[in-house]
Amino acid sequence: MSKDDLVLLDFWVSPFSLRVKIALEEKGLSYVAREEDIFGGKSDLLLKSNPIYEKVPVLLHNGKPIVESANIVYYIDETWASPRLLPACAYGRSRARFWADFIDKKVFDAGSSIWKSKGEELESAKKEFIDVLKKLEGAMGGKDYFGGDEFGFVDIVLIGLVAWFDAYEKCGGFKIEEECPKIGSWIKKCKKRESVAKILPNPQQVCEFVGMLRKGHGIE
Structure with missing residues (x-):
């Protein structure tokens, strides 16, 4: 083998x-x-x-x-050492692991609360989700990617979750690009990468899947 x-x-x-x-x-x-x-x-x-x-x-x-x-x-x-996804220095790696952990604990759950909610609960879920994204904008600072000038570990951890963002927008009636323009720009940049474009599923199919989940939860 x-x-x-x-x-x-x-x-x-x-x-x-x-x-x-x-x-x-x-x-x-x-x-x-x-x-x-x-x-x-x-x-x-x-x-x-x-x-x-x-x-x-x-x-x-x-x-x-x-x-x-x-x-x-x-x-x-x-x-597989090349190309490197995590920063070369220990401090950079520790920071990357911190933000990856933040993404895992916050982004998917906050987004899921949007499609699982309606009424006042939905408005609260949207606010929480946008707040999480704004914190991530702060982490990115003025760089193109979370690791700086190169696409890396934290970008990969977050970009998979972006596949569901269109569904969150549809359920919540908002636009991420308007609420969090830096994240919107980052998404566009990432989607131009061959690795990302090849893997992310069709947004319409994801929306249909989330619609099925909503019906299963008795929301629609």
Whole structure:
């Protein structure tokens, strides 16, 4: 079995799977994406590979499972050195890990609260989501990317979540580009990258998927 025998247990619209695929593309690695039926019945391989959380993504490297998406991206960067995704200095890496953790704890949950809500709860959810994005704008400062002038680890952690942003806008009746222009500009810049453009799903399909979730939750 070769060093680069890689299988990704995947779900097409999972923002966490998307970030792993973008990291793999950035490294120029060949991999097989194995789609999981996360609603109808998870595979024995997924349950065996991630028995604690029983969820995607899982990266199998020579049969050995690596779980949790940010951890997987970190593993990819450690295992395949070029191009570097994390900063070279210890301080830069610690800062990157901090903001990646912030994104994981705040962005998806805040966005999910938008499509799960209506009325006053929806307005509160929108406010929280926009506040989170504004904090990320502050973290970016005057640079093009979170790591500075180069697309890197924090950008990858966030850009997978961007796949759902159109759905949040549609559900909430707002535009991220108007509320957070720096994030809007960053999104446009990232989407021009081959690795991102190749991986992010069609926004309309994501909106349809979120619409299905809303109906399942009795919101629509």
